[in-house]
Amino acid sequence: MMRRIDRRAFVKTVAGATALASAHVRATSADTRPVFLPTWPHGKLANERAADVILSGGSLLDAVEKGINVPENDPAVMSVGYGGLPNAEGVVELDAAIMDGTRHRAGAVCSLHNIRNAISVARQVLERTKHTTLAGEGAFRFALQTGFEPEQLLTAESLKRWQEWKANPKQESYWLKPEGGHDTIGMVATDGKGHVVSGCSTSGLEWKIPGRVGDSPLVGCGVYADDNVGAASATGNGDVMTNYCTSAFIVHNMARGAAPQDACVELIEHIAKTDPKNKEELICVIAMDTSGRVGAATMNKRNKFQFALWRNGESHLLNSVAVH
Numbered sequence: 001m002m003r004r005i006d007r008r009a010f011v012k013t014v015a016g017a018t019a020l021a022s023a024h025v026r027a028t029s030a031d032t033r034p035v036f037l038p039t040w041p042h043g044k045l046a047n048e049r050a051a052d053v054i055l056s057g058g059s060l061l062d063a064v065e066k067g068i069n070v071p072e073n074d075p076a077v078m079s080v081g082y083g084g085l086p087n088a089e090g091v092v093e094l095d096a097a098i099m100d101g102t103r104h105r106a107g108a109v110c111s112l113h114n115i116r117n118a119i120s121v122a123r124q125v126l127e128r129t130k131h132t133t134l135a136g137e138g139a140f141r142f143a144l145q146t147g148f149e150p151e152q153l154l155t156a157e158s159l160k161r162w163q164e165w166k167a168n169p170k171q172e173s174y175w176l177k178p179e180g181g182h183d184t185i186g187m188v189a190t191d192g193k194g195h196v197v198s199g200c201s202t203s204g205l206e207w208k209i210p211g212r213v214g215d216s217p218l219v220g221c222g223v224y225a226d227d228n229v230g231a232a233s234a235t236g237n238g239d240v241m242t243n244y245c246t247s248a249f250i251v252h253n254m255a256r257g258a259a260p261q262d263a264c265v266e267l268i269e270h271i272a273k274t275d276p277k278n279k280e281e282l283i284c285v286i287a288m289d290t291s292g293r294v295g296a297a298t299m300n301k302r303n304k305f306q307f308a309l310w311r312n313g314e315s316h317l318l319n320s321v322a323v324h
């Protein structure tokens with residue numbers, strides 16, 4: 001086994017990532033245990049919660065939902081749930097989706113306000129309605145009907161940041177050009193028995209035009225899961241990624257035989273090829289097949305992308321391969 005420091009440097013290369021993926025093939029071919037793979041460093045705490053849920057008898061959907069609730073509840077994570085940075089009018093609008101690979105069905109909410117656990121509202125859409133996606137006021141009223149408590153999602157810190165942005169005469173806005181930080185949580189997971197789930201939750205791009213919906217709550221973009229193949233999720237500039245149906249693209253690549261790592265890299269290369277300007281964008285994806293092999297890729301070295309891998313009780317924060 002490589003020491004962790006060597007391993008992290010190693011996976012920065014395509015060769016390293018490919019070898020890492022192969023190692024996961026070997027590690028999981030006889031494995032019937034769960035695997036969780038969320039985006040960004042806050043994914044580590046999400047993994048701990050997800051693992052607790054599944055190891056104490058909860059379903060994989062429960063585990064992914066409860067795992068994603070962790071950054072949603074954490075005001076220090078300023079792109080998800082409570083404390084997420086607001087839109088241009090100072091209103092926090094959340095997007096989330098969860099997809100069940102067994103039923104090939106998702107639940108999703110877009111532009112949800114005043115409810116912190118958007119992924120849990122998305123889960124209720126999946127479990128209690130014949131719809132897939134609810135948006136805006138309808139999503140909010142549905143959340144109230146299904147027992148969620150309304151609350152102010154702005155914290156003192158996120159309000160201050162919005163006021164500073166508003167007061168800045170040189171403020172960047174989406175009428176001009178996208179800009180900003182990211183830390184959406186996307187999570188793909190398997191129960192180790194061939195079942196996969198994909199979940200994603202975000203407050204979207206800060207200072208977005210009110211009503212803007214990103215990739216995260218869109219089936220095939222922020223989430224995709226199919227128990228015949230695997231699952232994928234995404235984080236980064238959703239205004240670009242939505243145009244590529246990122247998660248469906250990756251899962252369809254895997255269906256044609258690509259390993260999760262190769263499927264992620266192929267998607268990134270496709271995005272760069274169709275428009276070379278996209279090489280500058282933050283575009284990050286994660287994937288897992290039904291045997292627990294994993295993949296992750298980001299567009300460029302400028303934007304470092306980390307993901308948290310939980311397997312066999314061990315959790316590691318790993319650096320994704322940068323394709324360009």
Ligand code: SD4
Pocket residue numbers: 079181182183184202203204205213214215216234235236237238239
């Ligand atoms: C969006 N993809 O709304 C999300 C933002 C994100 O890390 O992933 N940030 O475009």
